[in-house]
Amino acid sequence: MAISRVCVIGAGTIGSLLAGHLASVCEVSVLTRRSEHAALLRERGLRVSGKHELAAEVFATDDPAELAPFDVGIIACKALDLELTASRLAGRARGATMMTVQNGLGAEAVLARHGAWPIISAVTFMSGIRHSDVHVEYELDTATWMGPWAQTATPYALVQELAELMLSAGLEAEAMEDLLPAQWSKLIFNSAINTVAALTELPHVGSFAQEREFGDLGRLVHGLIDEGVAVAAAAGVTLHDDPWEMNVLAVARGETAHSDYAHRPSMLEDVLARRATEIEFITGALVREAARVGVAVPLSTAMYRLVRARETSWEPSRAQAVV
Amino acid sequence: MRVCIVGCGAVGGLFAAHLATLEEAEVWAYDVGAEHVAAINRDGLRVTGRAEILAPVNARTDAGQIPPCEFGIVATKAMFTAEAIAATAGIFADGAVCSVQNGVGNEELIAEFVPRVIRGTTFPAGRVVAPGVVQMDTGGDTWIGPFEERPAGSGEIEALAQALTRGGMATGALADARGAQWTKVIFNAASNPLGALTGLTHGRLCELPATRELISGLVREGVAVATALGITLDSDPDALIDHAAEVAYDHRSSMLQDALAHRRTEIDAINGGIVRFGAQTGVPTPLNEAIVALVAAMEHAWTSQPPAEAE
16 A cells, blocks of 8 residues: 555644655645644645755644545644544544554554554654744654554554655655554653653753662662662563663764753643643553553652642642732 | 851841840851941841840851851851851851751761761751841741761750850750751752742642652652751651641742752752761652752853743
8 A cells, every 4th residue: 555645633743744755755635633734734734944944835723624544644633632632533534544653552442442543652752942833944854664563454464565765755654563662762751751850940951861869860760760660560561762872862962963962851841831831641541551560660750740730839729829 | 145147047146136135145147238237237137027126136248357256156048058168167166056057968068177066957948038127927936956977066056056046946945856857958959949949839749649649659758858867857857847838838949949040959968868867877868859950051041031920
């Protein structure tokens, strides 16, 4: 099967980067949440700047009924919006294959409750800065890894074809027969980095990998990662990458590329904007998995509780009403 | 009785003003705030709020201008202890110096500079509202006793407690003052930094089961360290925390106030103190160490970013 029509569902940062690139090699449609967003995309197209300069023409709509048939749908909304997004696709796009790129664990299962599509699991490391509804900057040109979700009969050849298509569009992509090891590596990395950044408001800087003395932040990050590695081992998952090495490399890359550059993990962005975070899908999922396999994760549990409590601080309360 | 208060901020100011109401006390104060010192020398030191006092205090920014004193009371923020006692040590060459600071480990630092040390724990609090003026927000007792490694004599400890009590700061002299100090530090370590990290008031932290459990986890580590040190706490920190949730639901911990203003916190003397004494006694304190790392990193983040709009 040749993939010639891709629908990107959710045009945030990752969705815009995917749509902006893929439009150079195939027909791309975009399903947005807001009608103004769809109208602007139809009118002005989608601009990619940064690592690549692209001007893409896309068909966009906020109404799933207006979508023409497509071969592959990429669900690129935030994990928090997945349930609603998937429900809008229920009964549609028969014959299409769907790919999830959400952070954390469990996106595939949520999607599968709404339709019988073959599903591709993916984790993405690319990042961008969304300047407007029609302009996204391509920041980190790191890879997207994808593999067939074991619970649906997704042909591996199709995953390879989609990875080839993304590569031909200028994105970094790699197909893997079993994505779980990579998904877990990213989960453990994400859980440690995102919670620490969200609570300290510190971007992913060098101190995340510094563990020489008592009180050094890297000791906490390493402790969190060790807990995640123990959970993965108990769950029978052999990791694709060592999450601590991922942390050390990410920090080194940030520091050498631009001296004043440091990536702000998405949970930090959410905290600064006082939005709900993806904590339930990341650290929450890890803590629940730890309980299932009987591994104690006191540090991860503490971080989970603190981030949840911090989200609570934005909600109106008796205390804030008084202040 | 000649006394020098080292660090004449809110807590130091309360001690200085109350003592200065006594006929027999000559009160000096060392402080690095030139404007505050000038106002005290010009107008006297004023306390408002729960107590109304205007008392003469001799304040100096230069410790060399302060005569030898029988007693010192160190009331700086814990991160300035070493600096402050190094500057004033000469005043106390033949004196006894009492810490009334937050955290644990201050007496050890003071003992490196002076011959006789008193361990102290105090509950009254307030804030400096203008140069020379301290508002007293909360009352409470003060407990003092010998610092075991370089103890002051029981007679002088008793004399200081009586003078403070006569001046209006109810103070008890104890043979072992560690229980009072560790009860307070365990309370502070379990509640203050969680306020700073989450933005929640003490009442909210106690109401949410998840953070209440985290508080108990931090308390358990602190109690284990105190037990290993052979210290008997003077009350159950968990019960104190629940009590505070009732009587001070809306209280924003001083560390949360520091966080909102992007000021340095006393995390190193509070949770850091528990971690250091834990390491000495072989008691693991992973949660307290995690909290130290998080708050220190939060302070690091402020140095590279301007403070958020005041709320």
